[in-house]
Amino acid sequence: MSSFFRMPSDLQHSYLGLVAWHLQLALVPVLLGLLIALPIGQLCIRFRWLYAPMLGVTTVLYAIPSLAFFVVLIDWTGQSDTTVMIPLTIYTLVILVPAIIDGVRSVPPETHAAATAMGFGAARRYFQIDLPIAVPAIVAGLRVATVSSISLVSVGALIGDQGALGNLLEDATQYHRPILAWSSVITTAVLAILIDGLLVLARRLLTPWAAR
Amino acid sequence: MRIAGRRAGLGLGSGAIYERMNVDGAARGLGKWYRPRFCHAPEGLCTALILIDAVTKRYPGGTTAVDRLTLEIPDGGITVLVGPSGCGKTTTLRMINRMIDPTEGRITLDGQDIRDRPVNALRRSMGYVIQHAGLFPHRTIVENIATVPRLLGWDRRKARSRAMELMERVGLDPALAKRYPYQLSGGQQQRVGVARALAADPPVMLMDEPFSAVDPIVRKGLQDELLRIQSELGKTIVFVTHDIDEATTIGDMVAVLRKGGKLAQYAPPAELLSAPADEFVEDFLGLDRGIRRLSFFTAAGLELTAKPIVAVDSTAEQINARLLPQTPYVLVTDTEGRPLGWADGKARAAGETRLIAFGHSFRAGRDSLRAALDSAVLSPTGWAVAVDPDGRAVGVVAQETIAAAIRTAHAERAAAPTAGVPATAAGAATAPGPQRDGRSDEKSSGRSGDKDGASAAGDVPVR
Numbered sequence: 089m090s091s092f093f094r095m096p097s098d099l100q101h102s103y104l105g106l107v108a109w110h111l112q113l114a115l116v117p118v119l120l121g122l123l124i125a126l127p128i129g130q131l132c133i134r135f136r137w138l139y140a141p142m143l144g145v146t147t148v149l150y151a152i153p154s155l156a157f158f159v160v161l162i163d164w165t166g167q168s169d170t171t172v173m174i175p176l177t178i179y180t181l182v183i184l185v186p187a188i189i190d191g192v193r194s195v196p197p198e199t200h201a202a203a204t205a206m207g208f209g210a211a212r213r214y215f216q217i218d219l220p221i222a223v224p225a226i227v228a229g230l231r232v233a234t235v236s237s238i239s240l241v242s243v244g245a246l247i248g249d250q251g252a253l254g255n256l257l258e259d260a261t262q263y264h265r266p267i268l269a270w271s272s273v274i275t276t277a278v279l280a281i282l283i284d285g286l287l288v289l290a291r292r293l294l295t296p297w298a299a300r
Numbered sequence: 301m302r303i304a305g306r307r308a309g310l311g312l313g314s315g316a317i318y319e320r321m322n323v324d325g326a327a328r329g330l331g332k333w334y335r336p337r338f339c340h341a342p343e344g345l346c347t348a349l350i351l352i353d354a355v356t357k358r359y360p361g362g363t364t365a366v367d368r369l370t371l372e373i374p375d376g377g378i379t380v381l382v383g384p385s386g387c388g389k390t391t392t393l394r395m396i397n398r399m400i401d402p403t404e405g406r407i408t409l410d411g412q413d414i415r416d417r418p419v420n421a422l423r424r425s426m427g428y429v430i431q432h433a434g435l436f437p438h439r440t441i442v443e444n445i446a447t448v449p450r451l452l453g454w455d456r457r458k459a460r461s462r463a464m465e466l467m468e469r470v471g472l473d474p475a476l477a478k479r480y481p482y483q484l485s486g487g488q489q490q491r492v493g494v495a496r497a498l499a500a501d502p503p504v505m506l507m508d509e510p511f512s513a514v515d516p517i518v519r520k521g522l523q524d525e526l527l528r529i530q531s532e533l534g535k536t537i538v539f540v541t542h543d544i545d546e547a548t549t550i551g552d553m554v555a556v557l558r559k560g561g562k563l564a565q566y567a568p569p570a571e572l573l574s575a576p577a578d579e580f581v582e583d584f585l586g587l588d589r590g591i592r593r594l595s596f597f598t599a600a601g602l603e604l605t606a607k608p609i610v611a612v613d614s615t616a617e618q619i620n621a622r623l624l625p626q627t628p629y630v631l632v633t634d635t636e637g638r639p640l641g642w643a644d645g646k647a648r649a650a651g652e653t654r655l656i657a658f659g660h661s662f663r664a665g666r667d668s669l670r671a672a673l674d675s676a677v678l679s680p681t682g683w684a685v686a687v688d689p690d691g692r693a694v695g696v697v698a699q700e701t702i703a704a705a706i707r708t709a710h711a712e713r714a715a716a717p718t719a720g721v722p723a724t725a726a727g728a729a730t731a732p733g734p735q736r737d738g739r740s741d742e743k744s745s746g747r748s749g750d751k752d753g754a755s756a757a758g759d760v761p762v763r
Contacts, residue, residue, distance in 0.1 A: 198430045198433070198434035199435065201399070202434030202435075202493075205428035206423060206448050207451055208420070295438065297439070299482040
């Protein structure tokens with residue numbers, strides 16, 4: 089059992105070190121994705137015609153294999169965390185942009201009208217009314233984006249030891265230690281479930297007002 | 301200070317309006333049910349006069365939502381905009397707080413063009429109530445109500461205590477303060493909507509079909525509550541509905557709009573029901589406008605008889621002594637005097653105990669002829685039962701007697717020369733602005749003297 093947690097020295101990380109690194113590679117792109125998706129979503133709501141082309145672009149980007157991204161990016165950003173995080177960030181957009189748009193559109197029209205009629209300016213209405221009411225839909229998007237991101241980090245192994253827990257897969261074959269593969273797969277799955285649970289908890293705390 | 305300034309700013313001309321409105325209110329007998337709101341308003345009470353001046357709204361596609369609409373919305377009263385869907389009533393309402401901008405014409409509030417004020421400041425000075433309440437689902441009830449005070453920069457504690465005060469005013473249990481909107485019934489949510497609109501004590505309230513989405517019983521309760529609150533606060537309320545019954549129940553003035561946003565008639569409800577301007581208005585009022593008009597006649601003058609009322613434990617002899625020649629029936633009450641049902645007098649004297657349901661009773665001296673007539677029509681015996689505030693039967697009256705009272709009331713109304721055509725209607729059509737000279741003013745007060753007598757005959761919305 090101890091070999092489940094004992095990492096080969098070439099990885100230069102303890103088990104927990106790998107877990108922390110994995111989380112960093114997976115979650116920073118989700119946060120960046122959210123920050124980029126919010127204004128894009130708002131633009132798509134303002135200018136309805138933007139939504140279809142925007143969705144097309146994000147979908148096409150999602151269809152580009154990560155390996156292709158790495159090949160292009162490695163000239164610029166080298167064999168680094170950044171090279172892994174840029175494609176992951178782009179991938180989250182295809183989930184987060186529609187989630188935000190659906191969320192803001194889920195604000196009942198009479199609530200929106202009431203806010204306007206009561207003298208909320210556009211910015212205040214967005215931050216105090218639209219966005220908070222969109223939280224359940226946004227969190228739903230974040231859950232999918234996060235889980236997908238956690239599993240996708242492993243591909244970083246393709247550019248040489250940039251896959252965190254994914255690096256264990258290569259070592260498993262190299263050192264004939266299948267337990268390392270198990271360690272990689274099971275730990276990734278457990279991380280995904282835990283983070284997903286945290287997001288559900290966060291949504292409950294953030295939205296005590298949602299009917300259950 | 302603000303209010304005093306605004307009042308002063310109205311100048312001489314608007315004094316005439318105040319005077320005229322007051323006269324009008326008295327003539328229509330409103331004072332009996334409302335405090336005379338127009339000039340005896342309590343200290344610090346805000347009211348405002350809205351003028352819609354030849355306003356047109358055309359959309360790019362070419363549809364005309366509102367067509368050269370001119371309306372003088374009196375301050376301190378409830379003005380109802382009513383009409384079928386597509387008549388531009390909501391558009392009109394939304395132009396008042398600039399959620400929609402008119403294509404032509406202008407709207408003034410107390411003589412000032414509404415475009416001269418910053419839009420959000422204007423909106424914060426107008427309470428807004430909407431169908432389905434439109435509460436903020438993510439905010440508690442007390443936070444919802446405190447919204448506008450917070451926008452106006454009140455500190456949290458003051459806004460909260462104001463919100464709690466308003467919950468009480470609209471009849472909400474303070475225990476609901478920390479709840480979220482989804483935990484409330486539709487009727488309660490709508491009360492929160494009203495409280496939220498009242499929170500910053502705006503002089504104007506805009507209400508867009510606020511009670512359309514709740515069931516009839518709750519709606520009746522909300523209407524009564526609105527009238528009660530209005531009698532205390534005297535706001536200038538513009539109320540949109542498609543329900544003509546609601547319009548005539550709550551409106552001091554009713555504007556009937558037709559498709560395409562044209563004004564069909566602008567009149568107090570009693571006049572609307574008695575003298576619809578054209579076929580469209582008549583159709584819109586429906587087949588029972590004659591019956592509905594009876595709401596404006598009091599049943600106080602009805603001659604009641606207490607003779608055929610017997611207690612449940614009466615003897616055969618007692619029952620026989622109370623029989624009327626006009627009807628074989630007697631009304632049986634419990635020992636407290638509350639009605640139980642009708643019975644054939646002779647049969648009951650002979651020992652028959654079965655009772656005939658009496659439908660519903662009406663309150664003697666308070667309800668309208670409409671309620672009395674309905675009670676008589678519902679009763680299988682053709683007699684209506686009048687009760688006192690404690691529910692004890694005080695007398696009964698036959699359909700025939702009510703019919704005679706209706707004829708008398710109509711005759712009295714017809715005899716009063718100007719009754720049913722109050723100055724407001726004429727004034728609104730001819731003088732949209734507050735520019736009236738002192739002379740016409742005197743004239744209208746002179747007229748009101750004659751009208752007071754007539755209004756006693758029943759130009760009173762009996763609610």
